[in-house]
Amino acid sequence: MFTKKPTICVGAMSGTSLDGVDGAQITTDGEDIFEFGPTRYSGYSAQEKQMLHKVLGKWADEEGLETARDIIHRKHIAILSQFPQAALFGFHGQTLAHDPKSQRTHQLGNGKAMADALGRPVAWDFRSVDVGLGGEGAPLAPFFHFACAKWIAANAPVAILNLGGVGNLTWIDPSKNKPEDQDALLAFDTGPANAPINDMMRARLGVDMDKGGTIAAKGQVLDGALEVFLRDPYFRKIPPKSLDRNAFLTMLDLVKECSNADAVATLTAICATSVISALEFCPRLPERILVTGGGRHNPVMMQMIAAGAACPVVPVEEVGLDGDMLEAQAFAYLAMRVARGLPTSGPTTTGVAMLTSGGILSSG
Secondary structure (H helix, E strand, O other), rough: OOOOOOEEEEEEOOOOOOOEEEEEEEEEEEOOOEEEEEEEEOOOOOOHHHHHHHHOOOOOOOOOOOOHHHHHHHHHHHHHHHOOOOOOOEEEEEEEEHHHHOEEEEEOOOOHHHHHHHHHOEEEOOOOHHOOOOOOOOOOOOOHHHHHHOOOOOOOOOOEEEEEEEEEEEEEOOOOOOOOOOOEEEEEEEOOOHHHHHHHHHHHHHHOOHHHOOOOHOHHHOHHHHHHHHHOOOHHHOOOOOOOOOOOOHOOOOOOOOOOOHHHHHHHHHHHHHHHHHHHHHHHHHHHHHEEOHHHHHHHHHHHHHHOOOOOOOEEEOOOOOOOOHHHHHHHHHHHHHOOOOOOOOOOOOOOOOOEEEEEEEEO
């Protein structure tokens, strides 16, 4: 039985960029953060990445998932076993498909099998209840982002921008007492981020990413590309709203005639443009945008966002947070909320009709 007391929780995250598994420990009661603890990371091998890419888009009732599931379980067990003090684990699994309009979402991995292997409780399947109740099922980190804003003692609205495979933004009013309070949060997916850049780099150059933005820095943005991109109805849709990793595959068609440098520069500018457009939905302009996820390591992407935003844009490290581990930490935090039956999403984060406590708790 988990109660309102500081508890050592560990979360694991394998994101849409498919680079590897993050593990992170925090001490929390599911409301406040008391301490950030050690972290671990294990990258996928080239063969593992290839296998996971093969199953992207598959649903749980489709065939051919066994090998990918074994990879997910093995890598997560190896990471989580390195946290002997943990009383509770948060296991997100690997998102393969996400279609909230059809009330479907698929995160590959079985938390009960994880709990049996680890011998300790595991909270998992965080998205299904929200999606089943008509929510977007994403993003799920905003309740944790609210706790982070309290932890850094923010005294004005701030935004946390995650630039993973997809971009998502959480606007936070730290004057509120709890994340479930009215007008405390607004969260939504901004648009594509690293996923299309990484996919193009892999297809054309056989490498995983535009490391340090070096190729984008050599290119020119394709004339008219940003205007064409912003015509998509998604960017006029009122949030909350969410995207599948492959929602904007047509972006690759847009740049197929471009040189490598121009194509990467254009895809990077598209990401930045979607973030800048998203700021129009914030209740008030945030005092600053704190950037997490792999995109913050890309100076070209960061400069493009900063050039269009009317507030400072800085990595989360500037306020003492760990941008490589924030999502793993979020699922440690959410695990405790699941264990205590606290809400994990609400109308202003996923668009679900009511405050919702998702997730399954499996004992070890």
